[in-house]
Amino acid sequence: MQKSREDRQAAAPEYHVDRQVGFFLRQANQRHVAIFANAIGDKLTTTQWSALSKLKEIQPCSQNQLGRETAMDVATIKGVVDRLVKRGFVATAPDRNDGRRVVLSLTEDGLAVIAVNVGAAVSATEETLAPLTSGERMMFLELLQKIC
Numbered sequence: 001m002q003k004s005r006e007d008r009q010a011a012a013p014e015y016h017v018d019r020q021v022g023f024f025l026r027q028a029n030q031r032h033v034a035i036f037a038n039a040i041g042d043k044l045t046t047t048q049w050s051a052l053s054k055l056k057e058i059q060p061c062s063q064n065q066l067g068r069e070t071a072m073d074v075a076t077i078k079g080v081v082d083r084l085v086k087r088g089f090v091a092t093a094p095d096r097n098d099g100r101r102v103v104l105s106l107t108e109d110g111l112a113v114i115a116v117n118v119g120a121a122v123s124a125t126e127e128t129l130a131p132l133t134s135g136e137r138m139m140f141l142e143l144l145q146k147i148c
Contacts, residue, residue: 032128039120039127044113047072049121051080052089052106052114060103062095071148089113 017023036046044052050070055061058069067077081104084090089110095101106114129137 028128032124035127036121036124039124040117044117045080047076047080048084049117051077051084052110053121055090055104055106056111056114060093060105062101062103066104084110 033046036049040049047070051066051072054069055066058065061069063077063081064074066072066081067074070077072080081090085092087109088107091105091107092102093105095103129140132140
């Protein structure tokens with residue numbers, strides 16, 4: 001026998017969106033993005049900063065590798081890289097070993113924008129985590145890494 005709509009709704013667990021992990025993660029991300037934008041200004045987005053910072057660590061690399069290393073999907077990293085190339089922060093060149101691939105590297109302007117903004121980026125992270133004690137910060141980051 002089929003249950004009525006009312007029976008199914010009564011049997012369904014309660015769900016409050018403002019008590020869910022996704023809700024809190026979105027709020028935390030929105031807070032961090034606002035703090036970052038205030039610290040850096042309109043110069044760079046958090047995704048652009050992530051790409052530049054990671055590229056400094058691993059350059060030269062392919063766009064796909066940079067996307068994997070920054071946890072960005074193919075479409076997102078393509079848009080980010082295109083904007084960074086247009087702004088003169090990233091250069092592209094054919095891969096010496098595989099002419100079909102393109103490798104990315106930072107330009108002098110890209111290195112300079114990192115140098116100018118790294119302090120503000122660190123401050124943005126510190127401000128985002130400011131409500132937490134140092135022990136809570138470590139635990140929070142460890143727990144985020146565990147679920148990611």
